[in-house]
Amino acid sequence: MSEADKKGKERFLSYTEAEKEAVELMLKKSPDIVLMGQGINDENAMFGVTDGLYKKYGTDRIFDTPLAETGLTGIAIGLAMSGYKVLYMHNRPDFLYLAMDQIINHAAKYSYMSGGQVNIPLVVWAVTGQGWGSAAQHSQSIHGIMMQVPGLKIVMPTTPADAKGLLKTAMDDKSPVLFLEHRRLFGQEQVVPEGEYGIPFGKGVLRREGTDVTVIAISAMVIDAIEASERLQEEGISTEVIDLRTVKPYDRELLITSVSKTKRVVIADTSWITGSVAKEISEFIYRELFEILEKRIEIVALPDVPTPAAYVLEDIYYQNADSIYYAVKRLMEDKE
Amino acid sequence: MESDKLYELYKKMRRIACVEDVIADKYYEKNRKMHTPIHLYNGQEAVAVGVCENLDREDIVFSNHRCHGHYLAKGGNLKKMVAELYSKNTGCCKGKGGSMHLCDMEAGVAPASAIVAGNVSIATGYAMGNKLKGNYNVSCVFFGDGASEEGSVYESICFARLKKLPILFVCENNRYAINTPLEEREPLNTISEKFSNILPVSVLDGNDIEVVTGSAKEAVAQIRNGKGPIFLEYITYRTRAHHNIGDGVNEKIRTQEEWNMWKEKDPVELARKSLIRHSRKYVRLIDLYEEELMKEIEEAFAFAEESPFPKKEEMWEDIWG
Numbered sequence: 001m002s003e004a005d006k007k008g009k010e011r012f013l014s015y016t017e018a019e020k021e022a023v024e025l026m027l028k029k030s031p032d033i034v035l036m037g038q039g040i041n042d043e044n045a046m047f048g049v050t051d052g053l054y055k056k057y058g059t060d061r062i063f064d065t066p067l068a069e070t071g072l073t074g075i076a077i078g079l080a081m082s083g084y085k086v087l088y089m090h091n092r093p094d095f096l097y098l099a100m101d102q103i104i105n106h107a108a109k110y111s112y113m114s115g116g117q118v119n120i121p122l123v124v125w126a127v128t129g130q131g132w133g134s135a136a137q138h139s140q141s142i143h144g145i146m147m148q149v150p151g152l153k154i155v156m157p158t159t160p161a162d163a164k165g166l167l168k169t170a171m172d173d174k175s176p177v178l179f180l181e182h183r184r185l186f187g188q189e190q191v192v193p194e195g196e197y198g199i200p201f202g203k204g205v206l207r208r209e210g211t212d213v214t215v216i217a218i219s220a221m222v223i224d225a226i227e228a229s230e231r232l233q234e235e236g237i238s239t240e241v242i243d244l245r246t247v248k249p250y251d252r253e254l255l256i257t258s259v260s261k262t263k264r265v266v267i268a269d270t271s272w273i274t275g276s277v278a279k280e281i282s283e284f285i286y287r288e289l290f291e292i293l294e295k296r297i298e299i300v301a302l303p304d305v306p307t308p309a310a311y312v313l314e315d316i317y318y319q320n321a322d323s324i325y326y327a328v329k330r331l332m333e334d335k336e
Numbered sequence: 337m338e339s340d341k342l343y344e345l346y347k348k349m350r351r352i353a354c355v356e357d358v359i360a361d362k363y364y365e366k367n368r369k370m371h372t373p374i375h376l377y378n379g380q381e382a383v384a385v386g387v388c389e390n391l392d393r394e395d396i397v398f399s400n401h402r403c404h405g406h407y408l409a410k411g412g413n414l415k416k417m418v419a420e421l422y423s424k425n426t427g428c429c430k431g432k433g434g435s436m437h438l439c440d441m442e443a444g445v446a447p448a449s450a451i452v453a454g455n456v457s458i459a460t461g462y463a464m465g466n467k468l469k470g471n472y473n474v475s476c477v478f479f480g481d482g483a484s485e486e487g488s489v490y491e492s493i494c495f496a497r498l499k500k501l502p503i504l505f506v507c508e509n510n511r512y513a514i515n516t517p518l519e520e521r522e523p524l525n526t527i528s529e530k531f532s533n534i535l536p537v538s539v540l541d542g543n544d545i546e547v548v549t550g551s552a553k554e555a556v557a558q559i560r561n562g563k564g565p566i567f568l569e570y571i572t573y574r575t576r577a578h579h580n581i582g583d584g585v586n587e588k589i590r591t592q593e594e595w596n597m598w599k600e601k602d603p604v605e606l607a608r609k610s611l612i613r614h615s616r617k618y619v620r621l622i623d624l625y626e627e628e629l630m631k632e633i634e635e636a637f638a639f640a641e642e643s644p645f646p647k648k649e650e651m652w653e654d655i656w657g
């Protein structure tokens with residue numbers, strides 16, 4: 001088959017189509033998978049991820065839930081403890097604050113407190129919103145808050161192909177996993193491999209190779225980082241873009257390799273700056289590579305305010321390709 | 337109830353009471369060995385024993401901070417329990433749970449949660465798992481009158497009813513949440529009334545082992561038959577302080593008169609008296625059991641004493657499933 005023929009046969013899938021494929025392959029194969037969520041079988045169907053699945057796999061295994069996030073998270077944990085792999089889906093992470101007790105006090109601790117007698121194979125899935133005046137309760141990225149908790153893994157895929165592979169790995173994991181997505185990623189389409197495959201946790205990926213500055217980006221900020229790096233390239237500045245993919249665990253090796261080369265670092269996060277994943281990573285880099293850094297690390301993250309509704313304020317609040325562009329420029333000032 | 341059956345139940349209650357008493361005796365010994373906050377079960381033994389009497393090994397029990405009685409009644413390993421209190425790596429949780437998180441999955445005892453009501457929803461989910469698998473196992477959750485005030489209990493009960501889940505909700509109403517009496521927290525006279533239009537509820541004497549065993553037997557049979565969840569509220573009293581080893585009597589709230597009145601109704605004592613009324617032979621049998629029991633408990637404490645502490649590197653184990 002020629003390259004051109006191959007290309008014609010390659011399938012372009014959106015982010016949620018890729019996830020739906022992952023879910024369906026798993027449902028088909030193993031009878032011990034359960035999906036739950038408020039509105040999971042309605043026409044929105046978790047942005048399409050669960051579209052129509054209940055018709056094939058039944059509402060015992062794919063069930064809509066009452067609006068009781070605390071209780072239902074406990075129920076998801078109990079299901080997981082009884083031997084099911086559970087995917088509990090939420091339209092927004094903001095609603096998970098109601099379930100903090102169950103996620104943090106129970107899911108994250110039961111394996112440890114019981115001396116390994118129980119596992120909680122639970123994946124909690126949620127999509128961060130942005131823009132359109134969503135305001136302070138429909139726009140939050142909660143990975144910084146959750147990263148502190150021992151016993152939780154946190155996955156934040158960026159591309160459709162990664163979302164598919166990481167969702168499988170998450171569902172196969174015996175520990176609780178937070179699977180956090182971002183609405184800004186849903187516009188993408190990409191060639192997605194067929195069949196089942198997993199992507200290991202703790203492995204980031206280079207989205208772009210470069211020599212002057214490393215931009216470490218999380219979730220939707222990867223898109224901005226790539227856009228910024230294209231503009232910077234035109235100005236002769238070569239940036240390396242790392243897509244972290246999983247923030248707990250995160251890929252320390254890749255960070256060391258890349259920063260050892262560039263010696264300049266920008267970290268771009270979708271959440272607030274104080275106590276953020278970006279700060280955690282910057283501390284790691286300072287600790288490991290302090291002597292070789294040319295400049296102090298630049299962090300691009302949200303200011304410490306609740307998300308404003310007015311679009312003129314959203315424009316200041318949200319960080320974007322521009323923010324990354326200028327952060328890189330600041331690091332390159334003396335070099336130019 | 338046949339007297340020999342009652343004798344069996346008596347022994348199980350007495351065993352729990354005795355373990356708790358020995359823990360209390362040793363808790364403040366000179367070189368303290370138990371470094372873990374304890375919530376003793378004395379006074380409520382009939383609830384755990386009477387309910388668990390009707391459960392099989394495959395059935396699962398979920399418990400709370402006051403978990404010693406539930407753990408033992410369901411068949412949790414005594415040696416491993418004491419070793420856990422002694423921070424040893426032979427403990428049921430390898431020294432990572434302590435007194436409030438006893439767990440013995442082999443015996444059908446899930447990890448206990450010390451977040452009040454934390455396990456009520458988890459037990460409900462476990463029941464859903466049983467239902468999906470199509471087995472006839474029952475999930476049973478013990479929680480206090482205080483716990484019933486948490487929103488997730490209401491959420492769980494509604495969901496259990498909606499899905500007709502095989503779960504037994506057992507509320508041990510000892511009228512206190514730490515030092516706050518029922519009257520200052522609850523709008524109605526019983527806990528059950530809050531849930532009575534959602535699922536079948538009963539309010540029962542939790543200090544009478546025959547009542548508890550009989551009511552739980554009926555409930556478990558119905559649940560196994562697919563009739564859905566049932567809520568049993570047992571009125572009882574802890575004759576210990578909320579935590580630690582005292583009797584919890586204080587001038588303002590838990591008066592000496594109140595305590596005395598309940599001590600008269602201590603479930604283990606009631607069963608003992610009833611046995612002796614049945615037949616004088618039990619005087620001797622009870623004494624014999626006492627010897628056997630003390631030996632078992634001494635062995636368990638010796639096992640705990642002799643066991644090794646967890647090694648430093650074990651701190652990093654079992655974080656992940």
Ligand SMILES: Cc1ncc(C[n+]2csc(CCOP(=O)(O)OP(=O)(O)O)c2C)c(N)n1
Nearest residue numbers: 402450451452480481482483510512513514
């Ligand atoms: C969510 C939560 N709130 C408060 C506490 C502190 N606390 C521990 S036990 C307890 C009282 C519980 O009362 P009840 O449920 O009636 O159980 P009992 O102690 O009487 O057996 C409280 C308030 C806790 N552990 N968890």
Ligand SMILES: [Mg+2]
Nearest residue numbers: 480481512513
């Ligand atoms: Mg109470």
